[in-house]
Amino acid sequence: ELKVEQNPLFLSMQEGKNYTIYCNYSTTSDRLYWYRQDPGKSLESLFVLLSNGAVKQEGRLMASLDTKARLSTLHITAAVHDLSATYFCAVVPTGNQFYFGTGTSLTVIP
Amino acid sequence: DTEVTQTPKHLVMGMTNKKSLKCEQHMGHRAMYWYKQKAKKPPELMFVYSYEKLSINESVPSRFSPECPNSSLLNLHLHALQPEDSALYLCASSLRLAGVYEQYFGPGTRLTVT
Numbered sequence: 001e002l003k004v005e006q007n008p009l010f011l012s013m014q015e016g017k018n019y020t021i022y023c024n025y026s027t028t029s030d031r032l033y034w035y036r037q038d039p040g041k042s043l044e045s046l047f048v049l050l051s052n053g054a055v056k057q058e059g060r061l062m063a064s065l066d067t068k069a070r071l072s073t074l075h076i077t078a079a080v081h082d083l084s085a086t087y088f089c090a091v092v093p094t095g096n097q098f099y100f101g102t103g104t105s106l107t108v109i110p
Numbered sequence: 111d112t113e114v115t116q117t118p119k120h121l122v123m124g125m126t127n128k129k130s131l132k133c134e135q136h137m138g139h140r141a142m143y144w145y146k147q148k149a150k151k152p153p154e155l156m157f158v159y160s161y162e163k164l165s166i167n168e169s170v171p172s173r174f175s176p177e178c179p180n181s182s183l184l185n186l187h188l189h190a191l192q193p194e195d196s197a198l199y200l201c202a203s204s205l206r207l208a209g210v211y212e213q214y215f216g217p218g219t220r221l222t223v224t
Binding site for chain 2: 043086088095097
């Protein structure tokens with residue numbers, strides 16, 4: 001059974017601090033997606049990581065992929081309140097079927 | 111036009127009702143998806159249509175019936191639902207570019223079954 005697990009599930013962090021969200025998956029996938037979801041809203045694509053060692057950055061978020069370890073990280077630098085949301089990773093091991101991670105609910109507090 | 115639209119935004123239905131959810135995209139994407147999302151959980155894949163043919167059905171109960179009348183439109187017909195079917199229903203479409211799928215989500219339909 002394919003598993004995509006995120007750690008932590010819940011994260012409360014202070015503004016200005018750094019933290020990393022982890023995404024582990026149990027099957028071969030050389031592509032990894034990160035999405036953001038605000039409460040009551042749909043999913044917004046953040047990053048698509050295409051190969052081993054890929055790193056992408058947008059503002060205070062940086063994502064990386066290690067396909068050998070089946071691990072992706074989403075690093076948050078100097079958190080601000082606007083980053084409060086739920087973050088999902090997703091893998092696509094075959095075809096066009098997306099498997100989503102368990103999600104990380106992030107709250108940034110002043 | 112780079113969006114996926116869904117109607118209605120909200121739907122309340124009784125267990126004996128029949129209703130339909132609608133999803134539309136005009137980006138030329140040839141794969142379309144239905145997901146169900148419960149509160150504080152990840153989206154669960156229900157159905158995938160590729161080139162207007164049902165390619166994946168994730169063992170969804172028959173009270174949910176998908177339909178893809180053309181390449182831009184995806185429907186989800188609902189009949190005799192249960193209260194536990196209350197959820198956010200998300201539609202998505204995807205484009206394959208250089209071997210990579212990029213998925214675009216609609217805003218969702220919030221369904222409540224009474």
